[in-house]
Amino acid sequence: MGFGDFLANRMKKSIEKNMRKSTLTEDNIKDTLREIRLTLIEADVNLEVVKSFIKKIEAKATGQYIAEGVRADQQMVKLVHEELTEILGKVNKGLEISKRPSVIMMVGLQGAGKTTSVGKLAHLIDKKYNKKALMVGLDIYRPGAIDQLVEIGAKNNIATFERGKNDPIKTAKESIEYAQKEDFDVVILDTSGRLQIDKPLMKELNEIRKATSPQEILIVVDGMTGQDIINVTSEFNDLLKLSGVIVTKLDGDARGGATLSITSMTKLPVKFIGEGEGISALSEFHPKRMADRILGMGDVDTLFEKAVEVVDQRTMEKTMKRMFMGQFDLEDLRNQLAQVAKMGNLGGVMKMIPGAQKISESQLEAAQKKLFTANILMNSMTLKERREPRVLKAINRKNRIIKGSGRTEKEYNELLQQFDKGKKQVMEMTKQLKSGRMPNLKGMGGKGFGGGMF
Incomplete structure (x- = not known):
């Protein structure tokens, strides 16, 4: 059960069960919102986000009469859809890769799937944006991290730049010079992670940021770790001024509530989501499409794009x-x-x-x-x-x-x-x-x- 499935299985049923009359009344609105509130809390959505979400729907729904030919449940689905799209970020925020070469700095804690996400993002940039990407191995602390990146590159025909255990700040500078010389469009920096945030890590990341002036600084967070991803994102953002979020492992058993909360709580857009192990299992995040999925409406646009790509x-x-x-x-x-x-x-x-x-x-x-x-x-x-x-x-x-x-x-x-x-x-x-x-x-x-x- 992936992200949105738990909510989709519960939310629409709650609306259909309680909205059987032709008018949105105070009682049926109250019953429906009570169930939606419980569903969101069970899905691990941040409590402040839940309160704001419910309050806005209640304000819009109270006293509304149904347009001719539209059932009460359809009207409520419309209102819920609007607010879901709002808290998910309204619109898709694309990558800023107009500069040549553009630099994307990937950050995050160990175990979030940062290195594999670097490979997936490089693949997506090649296939969707038709740009030549260079992956750069800067994680000199995690055993096998650079070897893993090289292997991903070799398997998927993606260029990789690495200098072994050399100073990552120096390697980052050299990679940009190499990219300019070899005519790469995008440089993706796979920086070091830690099991938890510490000062040496943040100092190194800040030095890399200053040395490379990245157009994008994306944090990779594990969708299965719950509300903690909001705290982690906020701490990284305070120092590095992040431009967006990549949420991974949303094809697992995570209920995804933290993903639903992150934009509202941090004001950062979710730019990509990972829903699988394959190199193409990284999708651009579209708030409206995700709202469609959560309400059981499907996501034909993403399905079509994925089909064209693979x-x-x-x-x-x-x-x-x-x-x-x-x-x-x-x-x-x-x-x-x-x-x-x-x-x-x-x-x-x-x-x-x-x-x-x-x-x-x-x-x-x-x-x-x-x-x-x-x-x-x-x-x-x-x-x-x-x-x-x-x-x-x-x-x-x-x-x-x-x-x-x-x-x-x-x-x-x-x-x-x-x-x-x-x-x-x-x-x-x-x-x-x-x-x-x-x-x-x-x-x-x-x-x-x-x-x-x-």
Whole structure:
């Protein structure tokens, strides 16, 4: 359960349960806000933020009558959405990287995911902003920190600058000179962290800031540490004058209330959130989109942006052409699943789709497991077998694939049955498109290819 899920599961239900009348009355407003208040407190939202949030909604809602055709619950959702967007920061605050090279200084405590966030941010700058980024290893205290950064760079084709255990202030200066010489657009400084804030750390960070004049100073905080991230952010901000926040680990069990509080309490914008381990699992933070997710409305914009960023367009176009020609096979399915996997786990994708929040955690886990099993089975097949699924009826092939994959005969049979059903649906949809008709999607989300496998 990631950030927003706990609130989404509770807040909208509270509104729908209490707002059954055509008018916002004092009683149904009071009942609804009482439940919302408890939900926010349980989600670890700062108490001062909760009080202000509830007070503003109450002031707007009291005495309001419903516009024609709009239900009371819809009116309340609108009011709550407006205030959520407000406390989350109103609008997205983009990166300031117009200078060449622009310097981004990343700070934070150990364990928050700072070094991995440096890699993710460099990747995002390359893909989204089309700028060449240089990562700089300055954490000379944590064992393996610089090696970790170098490894991230090597795996993802991102340039890394490091001078081992040399003075980090000197290394920071040299990295900017190197970036100017080698024509890099952005320099990202991975500074040292500590288990807790101390004077030597702050002095070093301040010296690096003075030596490099960064356009952005971003603090990386762990979304699972609760209200403490507000205190940590405030202390760093007092000395370094931060420009924004990156909140990590929001795909875990954290209820995310501190993330909901941080902008209101520190006046700093959340610029990015991390919701996964992959190099592309860092997203720009949009307050309105997050308010949509918290109220169970999905987040189609972020889903679309993520798809554009990670999906191989040539592979998808090739698969679509084959589908249109009636040639869809297991290799095409395998390629499609690989593209879907790039976007993150199924639960993370589904919560961005409006209405999909009604799918339970157990259903999502079952679907994710089915995708995992299907992929293992298909990887145990030869290319010929995936391209010509009819040959899979041979008992010797079946036994070899089951043994090689470590899966069961039942799982093997289910995969082929689901594929057959799915192919028929794809062919029917293609036939309708060729005839100039809109495809009939009714039933596509059942136990066939679309519902059962995806």
